[in-house]
Amino acid sequence: xxxKRQLRFVLGMLAIAVIVLSGCATPAVxxxxxxxxxxxxxxxxxxxxxxxxTFPDMIDPQRSSFVNEIALLKLAYEGLxxxxxxxxxxxxxxxxxxxxxxxxxxxxxxRDGLKYSDxxxxxxxxxxxxxxxxxxPATAGEYASITDEILGAPEWRGCGDDAAACEAAxxxxxxxxKATHADxxxxxxxxxxECNTLTLTLSRPxxxxxxxxxxxxxFPAKEELITAAGENWWLDAANHVGNGPFIMDTLExxxxxxxxxxxxxxxxxxxxxxxxxxxxDSAVAxxxxxxxxxxxxxxxxxxxxxxxxxxxxxxxANIYPGSCSFAVMFHQLKEPFTDQKVREAFAHAxxxxxxVQDVLRGLGSPTLTWIPKGFPGYDAEENRWGYDPEAALxxxxxxxxxxxxNLPPITLTFSDxxxxxTRNEWLAAKFKEVLGIDVKLDPVEATTYxxxxxxxxxxxxxxxxxxxxxxxxxxxWLSVYWRTGxxxxxxxxxxxxxxxxxxxxxxxxxxxxxAQLYADAQRLxxxxxxxxxxxxxxxxxLVKPWVSGIVKTPQDAGWPGDISPWTIDIDTAAQxx
Amino acid sequence: xxxxxxxxxxxxxxxxxxxxxxxxxxMHQAPGGPWDRDLNRRQVDASTQEMLNRQFGLxxxxxxxxxxxxxxxxxxxxxxxxxxxxxxxPSYRQRGRMVQDVLFEPxxxxxxxxxxxxxxxxxxxxxxxxxxxxxIPLGILAALKRNTIFDYSALFISTIGISVPSxxxxxxxxxxxxxxxxxxxIIQRDWSNPAAWLVPATVLGFGTFAYITRLTxxxxxxxxxxxxxxxxxxxxxxxxxxxTRHMLRNALIPVMTIMGPALAGLVTGSFIIESMFxxxxxxxxxxxxxxxxxxxxxxxxxxxxxxxxVLANLxxxxxxxxxxxxxxxx
Numbered sequence: 001x002x003x004k005r006q007l008r009f010v011l012g013m014l015a016i017a018v019i020v021l022s023g024c025a026t027p028a029v030x031x032x033x034x035x036x037x038x039x040x041x042x043x044x045x046x047x048x049x050x051x052x053x054t055f056p057d058m059i060d061p062q063r064s065s066f067v068n069e070i071a072l073l074k075l076a077y078e079g080l081x082x083x084x085x086x087x088x089x090x091x092x093x094x095x096x097x098x099x100x101x102x103x104x105x106x107x108x109x110x111r112d113g114l115k116y117s118d119x120x121x122x123x124x125x126x127x128x129x130x131x132x133x134x135x136x137p138a139t140a141g142e143y144a145s146i147t148d149e150i151l152g153a154p155e156w157r158g159c160g161d162d163a164a165a166c167e168a169a170x171x172x173x174x175x176x177x178k179a180t181h182a183d184x185x186x187x188x189x190x191x192x193x194e195c196n197t198l199t200l201t202l203s204r205p206x207x208x209x210x211x212x213x214x215x216x217x218x219f220p221a222k223e224e225l226i227t228a229a230g231e232n233w234w235l236d237a238a239n240h241v242g243n244g245p246f247i248m249d250t251l252e253x254x255x256x257x258x259x260x261x262x263x264x265x266x267x268x269x270x271x272x273x274x275x276x277x278x279x280x281d282s283a284v285a286x287x288x289x290x291x292x293x294x295x296x297x298x299x300x301x302x303x304x305x306x307x308x309x310x311x312x313x314x315x316x317a318n319i320y321p322g323s324c325s326f327a328v329m330f331h332q333l334k335e336p337f338t339d340q341k342v343r344e345a346f347a348h349a350x351x352x353x354x355x356v357q358d359v360l361r362g363l364g365s366p367t368l369t370w371i372p373k374g375f376p377g378y379d380a381e382e383n384r385w386g387y388d389p390e391a392a393l394x395x396x397x398x399x400x401x402x403x404x405x406n407l408p409p410i411t412l413t414f415s416d417x418x419x420x421x422t423r424n425e426w427l428a429a430k431f432k433e434v435l436g437i438d439v440k441l442d443p444v445e446a447t448t449y450x451x452x453x454x455x456x457x458x459x460x461x462x463x464x465x466x467x468x469x470x471x472x473x474x475x476x477w478l479s480v481y482w483r484t485g486x487x488x489x490x491x492x493x494x495x496x497x498x499x500x501x502x503x504x505x506x507x508x509x510x511x512x513x514x515a516q517l518y519a520d521a522q523r524l525x526x527x528x529x530x531x532x533x534x535x536x537x538x539x540x541x542l543v544k545p546w547v548s549g550i551v552k553t554p555q556d557a558g559w560p561g562d563i564s565p566w567t568i569d570i571d572t573a574a575q576x577x
Numbered sequence: 578x579x580x581x582x583x584x585x586x587x588x589x590x591x592x593x594x595x596x597x598x599x600x601x602x603x604m605h606q607a608p609g610g611p612w613d614r615d616l617n618r619r620q621v622d623a624s625t626q627e628m629l630n631r632q633f634g635l636x637x638x639x640x641x642x643x644x645x646x647x648x649x650x651x652x653x654x655x656x657x658x659x660x661x662x663x664x665x666x667p668s669y670r671q672r673g674r675m676v677q678d679v680l681f682e683p684x685x686x687x688x689x690x691x692x693x694x695x696x697x698x699x700x701x702x703x704x705x706x707x708x709x710x711x712x713i714p715l716g717i718l719a720a721l722k723r724n725t726i727f728d729y730s731a732l733f734i735s736t737i738g739i740s741v742p743s744x745x746x747x748x749x750x751x752x753x754x755x756x757x758x759x760x761x762x763i764i765q766r767d768w769s770n771p772a773a774w775l776v777p778a779t780v781l782g783f784g785t786f787a788y789i790t791r792l793t794x795x796x797x798x799x800x801x802x803x804x805x806x807x808x809x810x811x812x813x814x815x816x817x818x819x820x821t822r823h824m825l826r827n828a829l830i831p832v833m834t835i836m837g838p839a840l841a842g843l844v845t846g847s848f849i850i851e852s853m854f855x856x857x858x859x860x861x862x863x864x865x866x867x868x869x870x871x872x873x874x875x876x877x878x879x880x881x882x883x884x885x886x887v888l889a890n891l892x893x894x895x896x897x898x899x900x901x902x903x904x905x906x907x
Contacts, residue, residue: 049764057671065614065621140629142614145622158624231673236685253684253693254857256766277764280852281744287751288763324617415616447868450616451609466617480619487620 046272046570048547050559051285051297055254055278059234061219062134065142070216071558075259075274075565076117076242077219080108080127080198081210085551085563087375087472089211093127093220093243093266094198097213103205103509108213109182110196115264116222117247123195124179125187126220131177131200134217137166143217146470149206151176176201190223205507207514208475215471219244245270245565254278268566286542292576295547296559299540301419304361307542316545321374321554322537325367325477326466328427329453329531333492334461335408340528341399342407346462347385347532348392349434350427356535359426364535370467370477370522372536374554377474377518385529389434396435404436413452413460416443423464459490464534472555474518479506482525493530546574578898585894589887594657596883597876601653604867604875605639611669611870633667635872656876665880666873670866676877680859694844694881696768697858701844703774704782705836712786713832716793717825720801731790738787747780747853768857777850785839789832797828830900837889845882 056069061077064070082092091097094108114122134141135153148154152172159166179187180197187195202209225239233239240248245267246259257276261269279285282300289297290313299307299317307313328350330337337343352366365373369382401407410431414424421443428439442460444452452458453465467487470476479502481487484494498521505517526533541560543550549567552560561568612621612629621629630636634655642650649655656666665676683691690699719731754776755763765773800806801824809819847860863882866874 051764058673060673063672065619067615137625137628140625140632142612142621142625143619144625146619154624157622157628160624160627232678235674252857254851254861255768255855275766277766277855279764279855283748284751284763284853287748287756291755291763293762293764326617445607447609447613447870448607450613453616454613454620468615468618470619 046572048272048274048568048570049293049295050274050276051279051288051294052257052276052558053278053298054280059240059251061130061216061221062139062141062144064216067557071562072248072257072276073216073219074562075244075246076240076248077216077221077244078242079214079216079218080110081214083214083472083553083555083563085553087553087555089214089472092214093122094213097210099207099509101509103207103209103507104202106200106202106206106209106213108198108200108210110198111266112196114243114266116241116243117262117264118241119264120241121191121193122220122243123187123190123192124198125190125192125195126222127198127218128177128179129223130218130220132173133223135173135177136170141217143215143470146212146215146217149202149204149209149212151201151203153203205509207507207509208473211471211473211476246274249273270566270568272565272568272570274565289542289544292544295544295570295575296561297542298559299542301361301363304363304540313542316542317540318543318550318552318560319363319538319540320552321365321372322468322539323372323375323472323554323557324466324468324537325370325372325533326464326535326537327370327531327533329459329463329465329491331459331461331491332530333456336399336401336410337461339399339401341395342401343529343532344385345392345395345399345435346431347529348388348395349431350532350534351387351430351434352534353387354430355426359423360535363538363540365538366534367536368533369526370481370533371474372554375469375472375474375477377477377515377522379519379522382523382526384526385532392434407437409440410437411440411442411461413442413444413449413463415446415449417446427464454490456490456492459492466537468537469555474515474522475506478502478518478521478525488530491531495524495528498524544575546571582895585891589884589891592887593880593883597657597660597880598653600876600879601639601656604870604872607870609870610635611872613870629669633669656873660876660880665877668871668874670869670871670874676873679862679874680877680881693857693859693862696856697844697847697860700774700778700781700847700850700856700858701840703778704843705785705840707778708782708786708789708839709832709836712789713793713829716790717797717820717828719790719794720797720828721820723798728794731794735787735790738783739791741783743780743784744849744853746783747776747849750776750780751853763854765854765856777847777854777856780853781843781847781850785843788835788839792832792835793828796831797824800824800828803827826900830897833896833900834893837893838886841882841885841889844885845878 052068052071054068056064056066056072058064059069059072061073064073078092080092080094081089084090093110093114095111097106097108099106110124116122131147133139134144134147135150135156137157137159144157150173152169156166156169156173159169178199179195180199181187181194182197200209220243222241225241226233229236229239235251237248237251245262245265247262248257249260250256250258255278259274261271261273263269279288282298282302285294285297286300286303288294307317328346330343330346332338356362356364356366368384368386369379371377371379396404412424412428414420424441428441431437431439452460453463467477467481482493482498483502484499501517501521501524505514505521508514508517539552539556539560543560547568547570549569550561551564551567553563556562612626614620634652638651640651640653641648659666663677668674668676668679671679680694681689681692683689683695689695715731719728722728751763754761761772761776767773806819806823809823845860845863847856847858848864850856851858851861862874863878866878
């Protein structure tokens, strides 16, 4: 017997064993669905095959918070607004919106004839339900706090056991989030076709709030389906009746999610179906891509050299700016970083170009500022505290410590993975080289690290941390992070001057003045060198040449092109399946 | 025999309680909690965390409640109380789902063996069967043809099986079978197709196969040197009868011993297979629950694993009595 025949024999025997053992096999799930809404058959000839990595824990608009969860939600649902290719916020389910004079009331007007994927009516009452559900403490959604500008929202979320307070706050939110007819008269329910106006009353001026209303927390999942199926409603694809450009056709735990175009979408209906698989091992996904089993996968850092060296794969690599900023964080209340000069010294000692080239292998871009390139508010001019060994030593000399010998021990804490080990060893070596300081490395278990860095009392003295945008607005980068009591508080950052400036920017109605105020605020933040801004991440994907029409933005999460999936097309003649 | 059985079954209770106590104590020693999120993004806000803690009873003391109405109204004793009634508690990560539902509930309109645990169980059984079907004959062959090419080949294969990690073997098989030979798809979108199970089961069972081969060989060699084999030969029995009736029956006892624990290990050990092949089993829950601090999932999976091991050992001990009358159960 030839080797091949022997192999076939062995495989045949194995096949018999498998059939015997899994004789309980159920009929195959159809790969192509003809279950278009309203009896309309949707062509699913063109199937885009994407690896999304980890299977979501929850696919519930008002509870989800992870990238892979949001990627799936964004196909089946759509918010009141959305972002375009330039990350400007544009109309989506709402055709327009207006703020009152002091930006404390935001009024949306929905498009005429909006429909769910099953053909049923979608009116403003649906959005009111979703936004209230996001605030409702019973939902306990992970992004509940993102709509806290709504009058009564923080009170309802945090009302605890006090039943009277809960009732009062709830009543307030019911008023603050109100669906009406165009003339202001009350809606009669989900069947009310004239109910096209949604009014949000805010507790303070928030001229950025229409951007927040593009987020998944506003996606109008149907109340009756959620109520009927209970907390697990999202497990069944049939319950995902949405208003997005796609219909969730199949959802198989851990295996696949299959989406077909939604013929009832108000805008341009996509021409491809999308078949997601969930392979968490990047080496396997890469092999599958090379074997033409995927059209799009994430490009892992380990595979970058192979891809660059390969004439075909290098053409298929898409590497472009991402949505996160990373910095070396200095705890402002722990010595020696109480001294601005020491912080400056460490920032000057950081060779960001070498870091990106040697450690990140080009998967990143060096930065000296907080808001990344590609986002509204990016400051291309910022050049302070960049790599400069001489200035670093001078700053130490100018500091209250006078010389390196007088500095207290420096400890660099990190989440213990092989990748982070390399990264932090490089960093320690760099500080040693430039400043002559022996930095102690302190690896901790991953979740422990998260827990430590969250709290001002346990946050390490020195560590790398980043921020990824919730939505593309300077308010999300600056106010949400650096105001006193916000996320920056974990390293003890509090600057009343910055607070005042951000307060002014957050409530400014004139777009140009507003942009200038945020630009000033970002400069003011950098003045004090609170942290060493270091690098921005990149999105890196491999895309087969037969896929066209992918619009890339820094905000892409999970896969490239979700900002306008309707432009994506596949040359089926070229596609190898 | 009956007394022995009853005693052994009753022993399961303290063993499980001890496992529960140790697991519970250890997992609460680790900092962090189930509501920690991607550290570079928005974290769950404090009042929502408080809300969640209350919803899930995480605001109660760990062991003894000195302030509440009942001293045992604590996280640990409430968990034990519910677990005894078959309620393994809510998953903190896959919210709205109970641990037993995540593991044992099949998708809508599917039979129980299409649940995550069902998938892992079937894959584990298949892997073990394959390991035994190929491992035992190879071990016998290696022993009977000692120091021949058969023996060395078996030694070679089993050394590979024991020393090569499963993720290396998996990627090797993927590259060869899918990339080079093109005879299978890497990404399985339909697990009801039996052929899809071949490679995952091979990868999962290869280490066990190697172990069974080595064990069968050494135990065969030991038996072959026994006096009763010489006696059998001396009284003129045929080779086949000696091998099947005198050698195998004795040589396979140690192999049977490891089968039970091996099955338990295979059923729960499919994490790598799942992440590489997208296999919808329960191994992912075992591993991710720990870094996710999904407390009830950690407890649930650990207790089920412990129960599987205990039951497997019990079964093996009982089977001893039938296989070898010399081993007295009591």
